[in-house]
Every structure is written in C-alpha cells, then in structure tokens.
Amino acid sequence: MAAPKTATEKAAKRKRILITVLAVLVVLAILVVAGYFVKKLIDSKYFFCVRSFKFIPLDKACDGKADCSGGEDESTCVSSLTANTTFPVRLVSSSQVLQVYRPGSGWRTVCAEDWSPQHTETTCRQLGYSVNPGMSKVEVGTLPSDFRASFCGVRSDPGAASTIEQAVFDRQSCSSGAAVSLTCSNCGDQAAEDRIVGGTGTTIEEWPWQVSLQQNGQHTCGVPGDPALGRHGSALLLRK
Numbered sequence: 001m002a003a004p005k006t007a008t009e010k011a012a013k014r015k016r017i018l019i020t021v022l023a024v025l026v027v028l029a030i031l032v033v034a035g036y037f038v039k040k041l042i043d044s045k046y047f048f049c050v051r052s053f054k055f056i057p058l059d060k061a062c063d064g065k066a067d068c069s070g071g072e073d074e075s076t077c078v079s080s081l082t083a084n085t086t087f088p089v090r091l092v093s094s095s096q097v098l099q100v101y102r103p104g105s106g107w108r109t110v111c112a113e114d115w116s117p118q119h120t121e122t123t124c125r126q127l128g129y130s131v132n133p134g135m136s137k138v139e140v141g142t143l144p145s146d147f148r149a150s151f152c153g154v155r156s157d158p159g160a161a162s163t164i165e166q167a168v169f170d171r172q173s174c175s176s177g178a179a180v181s182l183t184c185s186n187c188g189d190q191a192a193e194d195r196i197v198g199g200t201g202t203t204i205e206e207w208p209w210q211v212s213l214q215q216n217g218q219h220t221c222g223v224p225g226d227p228a229l230g231r232h233g234s235a236l237l238l239r240k
Contacts, residue, residue, distance in 0.1 A: 047073050057234045062123075064154055078222075079213045088165045089126055091182055092147070095138050098123065098180040100152055100165050108152040110164075123164040124184035130186065136138035137178040 017166035037133040042048075047061040049068035060067045073082035088101040099111045115135065140148055152168040212222040 019116065049073065089123060096181050096183060097138055097143065097147060098182050100168050102152065102170060105150060105170065108150045109147050110168065110180045111151050111153045111171065111176065112178040112180050113176040114154050114156040115180055120182060123182060124162050127184050131185040134183040135183045136179045140174050140177050140179050143179065
C-alpha cells in the first residue's frame with residue numbers, strides 16, 4: 001500500500017501545475033502579440049484578396065486595375081469623382097429656408113406668395129418625407145445677404161408638376177417680403193422606414209464618399225454622399 005503524500009509533496013505538485021499554466025498563458029500572450037504585429041506589418045505592405053486567398057503588393061490596390069479575383073482590390077477605393085449633377089432642392093440655415101437650384105443661375109430662395117399646402121407636400125416628398133410636413137414664413141430682411149441675392153416664385157396651381165423645381169420661375173424679389181421655411185419631418189412614435197430620395201438601387205462601393213478615413217492610403221470607413229445635401233462634388237479625406 002502506497003504511503004499517503006505529504007503536504008510538502010502536494011504543495012510542490014500544485015506549484016508545478018501553476019507554473020505550467022502560467023507558462024502556457026505567457027506563450028499564448030506572446031503568440032497573440034506577435035501575430036498582431038505580424039498582421040500590422042503585412043497590412044502595411046500587402047492587400048489580402050479574400051476570394052482568391054492571396055496577397056498582392058499594397059501599391060497594386062486601388063490602381064485602377066483589378067488584381068484580385070472579382071476586382072475586390074478596387075471595389076472600396078476612394079476615387080476623384082466630381083458629379084456633374086446637383087440635387088435641386090435644399091433647406092438651409094437654422095430657419096430651414098427653401099432654396100431651389102436653377103440651371104444657369106444657381107440657388108434661389110423661394111418666395112412665400114402663392115405657396116400652397118400642395119407645394120409643401122410636393123417638396124417634402126421630394127426630400128423623402130411624407131408625414132406631417134409644415135410651412136412657415138420667414139422675413140426676407142432677416143436672411144443672410146447671400147440668401148437675398150436671387151429669388152424664385154411658385155405658380156399658384158402647380159398642376160401636374162411632380163417636383164417643386166418644375167413649379168417655380170425666376171423673379172427679382174419677393175413682393176410679400178417673405179420666404180418659404182419648411183419643416184419636413186416625421187414626428188411622434190413611428191416605426192422607422194426606409195427612405196430613398198430619387199435614386200436607383202446601388203451598392204456602397206459605387207457611391208462617392210463625402211468623408212473617407214484612411215490608414216496607409218487604404219479606406220477604412222467613411223460617410224457616403226447624401227443627394228439631399230446637393231454637394232456631391234466635395235470630399236474630405238482623413239489620412240493616418
């Protein structure tokens with residue numbers, strides 16, 4: 001019959017187990033840290049093609065030529081794209097003053113005379129809202145000088161006009177001395193709904209970035225352009 005282990009032997013065994021566990025944890029930690037720095041080093045030199053499971057030199061990514069299977073090295077690149085179209089309606093300043101873009105003359109502030117609830121619904125629907133649109137008047141004299149540079153009026157009967165720019169005409173001033181201010185918002189406890197403003201189906205890779213956060217010249221995250229802003233041609237790049 002084997003003699004029972006002494007307290008010293010038990011303590012020594014526990015110590016050996018503890019040392020073994022600590023050694024394993026230290027090795028794992030070293031491997032994790034080493035893996036992290038290896039990944040950082042690889043990412044700074046190469047682009048990984050997920051579909052074809054291969055690496056390509058980083059300078060071959062976003063060079064306008066597809067080097068990965070399916071062109072994934074070009075699908076998320078930031079391009080110097082200048083759109084030649086402008087979304088024709090916008091609400092500006094804290095007063096939400098309505099302006100309509102007129103080809104050849106630029107942005108014009110909309111006068112309040114002959115404005116009707118139908119005009120309000122048409123404009124807010126064009127901006128992507130359909131519930132509880134509201135209109136108020138703003139005195140032209142209180143507006144910034146650039147808002148008082150040019151104006152447009154509306155036809156009292158918009159008729160078959162599906163967009164507000166089809167119902168306006170250029171004018172020199174607002175005879176009533178007031179401009180249109182709109183509140184196009186869905187108020188109350190309503191379920192979130194998808195909202196599309198005059199567009200067609202697309203993917204995020206096909207949409208120009210307004211803000212692009214880049215590291216080592218590679219796009220990391222960003223904010224795509226919003227057609228309601230009417231500023232497709234500008235972009236902000238933040239590089240690290």
